[in-house]
Amino acid sequence: MTNYCQYNISWNENNMDRQKAWDLLCEFTKSDSLRRHALAVEACVAAYARKLGEDETKWSVTALLHDFDWEIHPELPDHPIKGEPILAERGVDPEIRRAILSHADFTGVPRETPLEKTLFACDELAGFLTACAYVQPSRSIKDVQVKSVRKKLKDKAFARAVSRDDVLNGAKGLGVELDEHIAFCIAAMTARADEITPA
Secondary structure (H helix, E strand, C coil): CCCHHHCCCCCCCCCCCHHHHHHHHHHHCCCHHHHHHHHHHHHHHHHHHHHHCCCHHHHHHHHHHCCCCCCCCCCCCHHHHCHHHHHHHCCCCHHHHHHHHHCCHHHCCCCCCHHHHHHHHHHHHHHHHHHHHHCCCCCCHHHCCHHHHHHHHHCCCCCCCCCHHHHHHHHHHHCCCHHHHHHHHHHHHHCCHHHHCCC
16 A cells, blocks of 8 residues: 655645546546535535635545546455555545545545545435435435434434444544534535436
8 A cells, every 4th residue: 555654745736636536537437326426525525625724626636536446446445445546647646545545444544634534524424415315305405404314314224335333433533513514514515416416
C-alpha cells in the first residue's frame, strides 16, 4: 500500500477537477444507480466542505471517485485497494486517494482529516437516504423526514445492506448529533434532487 507520508503535494489547478473526476467515474461505472450514489455522496460531502470552509472541488472529486472501481472490483477487500493504483496512474491527488482508502475499515488507513471523516460519514447515510426516498410515493428525497429516517434505521430489514454502525459512527466521528447530520444530508441531497433521482 502507498506510503502517503512520502508525498508533499499541494492542491492546485493542475490536479483533477470535478469534470475529469466525473468522466473517470463514468469510464469505470456504467450503472446509473452507482453513478447516482456518487452524486448523492458528493452532494453531502460538498455541502460539508462549504460549511467547514474547505476546498469544495477537492471534496467533490473525492466523493465522486470513492466507489469508482466497484464494478471492476465488486468484492472486498479488492475495493478500494485495487482501485487506488488506477487513481494514482490518472494523477489523482494522494490526499484524495488516502481519503478513499480510509472509507473502508479493512484497509487499515485511519480516518484523521476532516475530508476522511466526512466521506465516511456521508457514504452509508447517502445510500440509506436514497433508499428512504425510493419508498416515498414521489420517490424523491424532498419528501424524506428525519423522524422517518430514524425509524427506518431501527428496522434491520429495510435497506439491510447499509451498515447502521457506519451511519452512527460516521456522525460521531464528525462530532455532530445524528439527527443534525441526517437533516444536513437531506438538505444537501434535496438541493440536487434532479441529479440523484432516477427519471
